[in-house]
Amino acid sequence: MEEKFKLENQLCFRLYTASRLLTQAYHPLLGEHGLTYPQYLVLLVLWEKDAQPVNDIAKRLLLETNTVTPLLKRMEAEGIVTRSKGKEDARQMIVKLTKKGRDLQQKLTDVPETVGNAVLCESVTPETFPGLFVMLDDIIDQLKQ
Amino acid sequence: MEEKFKLENQLCFRLYTASRLLTQAYHPLLGEHGLTYPQYLVLLVLWEKDAQPVNDIAKRLLLETNTVTPLLKRMEAEGIVTRSKGKEDARQMIVKLTKKGRDLQQKLTDVPETVGNAVLCESVTPETFPGLFVMLDDIIDQLKQ
DNA sequence: TTAGTTTATATCGTTCACGATGCAAATATA
């Protein structure tokens, strides 16, 4: 009974599981360089544009600052980023890449392709990727309200 | 530069974000009954089949027992499940629903539809759901290795 | 200018996730 409660009919469980397993696929590649997956996401944001306040990084990742702040402090302790008070707005903490943080981009150059290949299969191919991206983006937009 | 490192090109970030946001959509509905989303997943498993050892629940959710054990202890403390040593195999802990745990199914009867409606949009409809499910299932199967 | 409000970040507490490790019960092997 209760078809609607079956695990097989749950979108959220699939997203939750796919997310966890794919994050696990990153783990050995990132762990080698002392990084976690959320820290890698911060690097993606800073590689695109260096020197951003905490709030901009959090917004870009759709996370709260109370998640990002401790994460950034760990990255600062690892010497990957620096955090300094904003000049024009003293409330802001500006996060900048160190040389170590910048150099990680070269060291992680194979990561996107390696992980990308790990998910390729019958229904998930370079051709079907865009359609999947659109659906996930729409779900995200819908839930951001 | 470095198209491959752009956040917009990352499948994992989309899965991670969609999973988090959809879990957040469950939060008010479940919180009303003192439940978290992972606890709700355990209930889905036990509503399908009551009285399962910890290992079977963990396998069904593709989680480790060291994640599930503390979670079950919290649910036991809430009076939602009981945990008792297995009769035939004393290593096993058999998890059973209490009346409170069974009764929650009625109280949460609207949850699947409410959350389901929350994700409906242009590209995600009852018609496109099956295709999305297949892709996510394939990704999950691929990564389970 | 002062008082009230908003904004940016930080702190705290709770609950996952998960790698590493420990331990006892069950099973396999010598």
Added chain:
DNA sequence: TATATTTGCATCGTGAACGATATAAACTAA
């Protein structure tokens, strides 16, 4: 039957997530 291995679960430590709350700087309005 004694010993070794495997299995099932638990414990510990670390790093997210996130709600609630705090604090200081910036802004707004009286």
